[in-house]
Amino acid sequence: MALPSAALGAGKRTEGKPRFPSVTSLPFMTLLRASIQTAIDRIDVASRWAIIAGFTVMVVVVSLQVIFRYFINVSLDWADELARLTFVWVAFLGVPHGAKIGAHVGIDSIAKLLPPNGLAHVFRVCCVAAAALMVVVSWQAVVIARETWDQLMPVLDFSTGWFYIAIVVCGLHTAIHFALLAWDHEPVLPAATIDA
Amino acid sequence: MTATAIIAFFALALLAMPLAFALGLAAFGGIIAGDVEWHVLPQRMMHAVNSFPLLAIPCFMLAGELMVEGGIMEKLVALANSVVGRVRGGLGHVTVVSAASLSAISGTAVADATALASTLGPSLAKYYGNGFGAAVVAAAANLGPIIPPSAAMIVYAYMAGPSVSVGALFMAGFVPGLVMAAAMMLLIWAIARKRGYPHTGERFSVVNVLVQLKRSFLIVLMPIVVVGGIVGGAFTATEGSAIAVVYALLVGLFVTRQLKLSDLPNAMFRAAITTGVVAILIAFASAVTFLLSIDLVPQKLTAFLQLVTRDPLVFIWIVMAVLMFVGMFLESNAAYIMLVPLLAPIAELYGIDPLHFGFVFILNLVIGMLTPPVGVLLFVVSSARQVPLNSLLVNVWPFIVCQFAVLVLCIVFPPIVTWLPRQLGY
Numbered sequence: 001m002a003l004p005s006a007a008l009g010a011g012k013r014t015e016g017k018p019r020f021p022s023v024t025s026l027p028f029m030t031l032l033r034a035s036i037q038t039a040i041d042r043i044d045v046a047s048r049w050a051i052i053a054g055f056t057v058m059v060v061v062v063s064l065q066v067i068f069r070y071f072i073n074v075s076l077d078w079a080d081e082l083a084r085l086t087f088v089w090v091a092f093l094g095v096p097h098g099a100k101i102g103a104h105v106g107i108d109s110i111a112k113l114l115p116p117n118g119l120a121h122v123f124r125v126c127c128v129a130a131a132a133l134m135v136v137v138s139w140q141a142v143v144i145a146r147e148t149w150d151q152l153m154p155v156l157d158f159s160t161g162w163f164y165i166a167i168v169v170c171g172l173h174t175a176i177h178f179a180l181l182a183w184d185h186e187p188v189l190p191a192a193t194i195d196a
Numbered sequence: 197m198t199a200t201a202i203i204a205f206f207a208l209a210l211l212a213m214p215l216a217f218a219l220g221l222a223a224f225g226g227i228i229a230g231d232v233e234w235h236v237l238p239q240r241m242m243h244a245v246n247s248f249p250l251l252a253i254p255c256f257m258l259a260g261e262l263m264v265e266g267g268i269m270e271k272l273v274a275l276a277n278s279v280v281g282r283v284r285g286g287l288g289h290v291t292v293v294s295a296a297s298l299s300a301i302s303g304t305a306v307a308d309a310t311a312l313a314s315t316l317g318p319s320l321a322k323y324y325g326n327g328f329g330a331a332v333v334a335a336a337a338n339l340g341p342i343i344p345p346s347a348a349m350i351v352y353a354y355m356a357g358p359s360v361s362v363g364a365l366f367m368a369g370f371v372p373g374l375v376m377a378a379a380m381m382l383l384i385w386a387i388a389r390k391r392g393y394p395h396t397g398e399r400f401s402v403v404n405v406l407v408q409l410k411r412s413f414l415i416v417l418m419p420i421v422v423v424g425g426i427v428g429g430a431f432t433a434t435e436g437s438a439i440a441v442v443y444a445l446l447v448g449l450f451v452t453r454q455l456k457l458s459d460l461p462n463a464m465f466r467a468a469i470t471t472g473v474v475a476i477l478i479a480f481a482s483a484v485t486f487l488l489s490i491d492l493v494p495q496k497l498t499a500f501l502q503l504v505t506r507d508p509l510v511f512i513w514i515v516m517a518v519l520m521f522v523g524m525f526l527e528s529n530a531a532y533i534m535l536v537p538l539l540a541p542i543a544e545l546y547g548i549d550p551l552h553f554g555f556v557f558i559l560n561l562v563i564g565m566l567t568p569p570v571g572v573l574l575f576v577v578s579s580a581r582q583v584p585l586n587s588l589l590v591n592v593w594p595f596i597v598c599q600f601a602v603l604v605l606c607i608v609f610p611p612i613v614t615w616l617p618r619q620l621g622y
Binding site for chain 1: 245
């Protein structure tokens with residue numbers, strides 16, 4: 001997928017002019033917006049490196065599994081579980097970055113017909129609804145993580161709750177990006193392709 | 197509950213909300229309407245994504261990207277040129293053969309289209325005009341998800357459950373992929389002859405072919421090792437995908453020496469974003485599917501379809517017509533994720549071979565990537581080659597017809613799809 005260049009430079013906010021200057025032009029709101037932006041930029045950078053680290057672990061572990069099986073005749077029991085855990089984290093950590101750059105796919109045929117102002121309002125409502133959904137998902141994932149915290153994975157001595165923590169992080173991070181998009185971003189139509 | 201979920205989904209999706217979140221809100225609406233526990237949502241999401249087979253998607257994407265960044269395209273094109281460059285419409289044939297070779301490495305159509313457009317696009321435009329050149333690139337890129345490995349097949353096999361394996365689908369795509377490549381080459385030859393396109397390549401020589409084969413040996417070896425290993429049972433598709441990443445990295449760093457370690461983080465990050473987009477779709481779709489199963493929707497849909505027809509072939513044609521329509525508007529992976537859990541079990545009840553049904557399902561939606569109004573490949577190539585969509589459309593329609601003809605062949609003669617996998621024990 002040809003991602004916008006902004007996606008590659010972590011820490012950079014995607015381009016876009018403020019759509020609702022009446023809100024963001026207030027001095028307090030401007031300061032608040034800038035502070036949130038600084039914080040989310042840092043979170044994005046941390047998340048990006050976590051993804052890269054997780055991806056590396058995933059590839060190394062699965063490759064080692066094959067190498068050990070064929071060349072050393074040893075089976076790595078923990079490899080499958082660790083690979084799945086890192087995959088779940090990598091996949092869910094990737095979700096908010098996709099939201100930030102408009103990489104999530106959708107149907108834009110009808111939205112394109114709307115007048116610019118109507119599109120801006122529809123975009124804002126959709127972003128707020130998606131942000132609210134992700135907050136609910138996070139909250140419920142916390143509930144499940146707490147309930148399952150004492151359950152351990154069969155081989156690794158980790159709590160199965162760690163899988164749900166990935167959803168908690170994904171939900172909150174994605175909700176923040178959707179909220180920021182709703183706050184002052186130009187409408188972004190959904191992507192037409194996932195690249196697969 | 198189902199009605200709430202379906203109405204919410206369509207309303208939100210048509211308002212351009214990303215499909216994943218439209219599905220999530222639809223599931224949430226259904227949960228509230230059906231008075232289901234809210235924590236079902238994260239539970240279903242985790243159940244859907246916590247899967248070893250899905251891990252193959254980011255790895256194959258990364259491997260393909262590393263191979264292209266590592267400079268394999270020039271070598272693949274040179275090899276293809278040495279074999280088919282001299283035939284009339286040679287550059288078009290080189291594009292198709294390069295796309296087929298690239299498909300055996302990358303497995304995604306959009307990535308293939310971008311790579312082909314940048315390497316062969318300028319020469320195609322010079323000799324055949326920008327419109328026809330771009331059409332050839334877009335059509336040839338469609339081989340990506342058909343010839344193994346294929347991210348689309350991994351998604352389909354996962355959504356279909358144990359009835360069909362990734363390895364079987366990989367092998368099912370091999371013969372139809374070659375048939376489609378041959379059909380497109382025949383079409384290019386006929387058009388080139390009719391329009392009097394000049395000969396472009398050097399005269400065919402076995403020595404030249406062998407020289408080019410030697411130069412690209414390690415690249416050509418990759419699909420043989422990876423797909424061969426998966427089919428031969430040496431490793432699973434997921435393990436094969438990780439091996440492909442390591443292989444691509446070693447080739448790019450030490451053989452072609454065009455890949456830098458500093459390229460790796462960005463490539464991983466891009467693959468992770470794409471994986472996140474697929475994963476959240478699967479996660480929320482799984483929650484919707486769960487609600488549909490509580491309301492016995494699959495059983496009701498089966499009963500309805502069996503009232504319409506009891507003939508398996510008629511059922512396939514109905515599904516194909518629906519998919520043709522869906523493919524015009526919906527991204528193909530989103531379509532697999534939403535429709536496979538509903539339709540694949542019904543196909544089994546009709547006594548249709550799951551492998552045959554799965555492959556024609558995929559092929560139909562892959563062709564959908566080329567059909568307007570939402571033909572993803574048209575957008576990608578039009579943008580990459582700066583070709584107006586109209587000009588591209590005028591030139592691409594014979595290829596669309598050609599690919600649908602291959603689909604019809606695959607439906608009417610199932611052994612085209614199933615013979616090779618059956619020979620290999622699937």
